[in-house]
Amino acid sequence: MNRLVRLFGASIGRKLVAAATGAMLLAFLLGHLFGNLRIFQGPDALNSYAAWLQGHPLLWVFRGGLLAVFLTHVYTTITLARDNRAARPIAYRQYSPNVTSFASRYMLLSGGVVLAFVAYHLLHFTFGVIDASNTRILDPTGRLDVYSSVVGSFRNPWISGSYVVSISLLGLHLWHGIASAFQTYGLHHRSYATLIKAFGIAVIVAIVLGNCSIPILVLAGKVTLAGAS
Secondary structure: OHHHHHHHHOHHHHHHHHHHHHHHHHHHHHHHHHHHHHHHHOHHHHHHHHHHHHOOOOHHHHHHHHHHHHHHHHHHHHHHHHHHHHOOOOOOOOOOHHHOOHHHHOHHHHHHHHHHHHHHHHHHHHOOOOOHHHHOOEOOOOOEOHHHHHHHHHOOHHHHHHHHHHHHHHHHHHHHHHHHHHHHOOOOOHHHHHHHHHHHHHHHHHHHHHHHHHHHHHHOOOOOOOOOO
């Protein structure tokens, strides 16, 4: 316990924790994307997958662990940003942003928007608090009709637009986060910097384009309630 306290008390310890929890969340995002893309296989594929998840005996254990990882990541990143500002109480006389990337300068802002989006997303699709009439429908087999819920919701341009913007900001957040995680663990070196950058770009493009393709294709009429795409 004392080691954990010392770990969170030191800046380098919180950086290691932030990087580790960030990697776990990234793995979840990729898994979540894999599930979301089943919508292109039609209602039965997505609803079967959702029913399997809902019926899994370890679902709430996984959700609890994911929540703990998420809150730890939020806490460590916020306290690190606070410490960085406290280390320089007097602002720069002349601010020169060339030394930092756009993504790193707006890391807290993008993270805050993503945090708000996660809360909205859970209230909307997972718990059915928002627009319950559209998120608590059953399919002909009696399963929760996740397919119709998603398509019905994304037919609303405001919902689709907010989703696309939030996922895009998530990509911006990941752009700095992935590079920072490699650097924190001492894995960033000139000899394979290009490979790390390519990996980061591939992951971000997959997450952003993969998730954004769903509302965009729904609005375009390529994915419909009838299951046509």
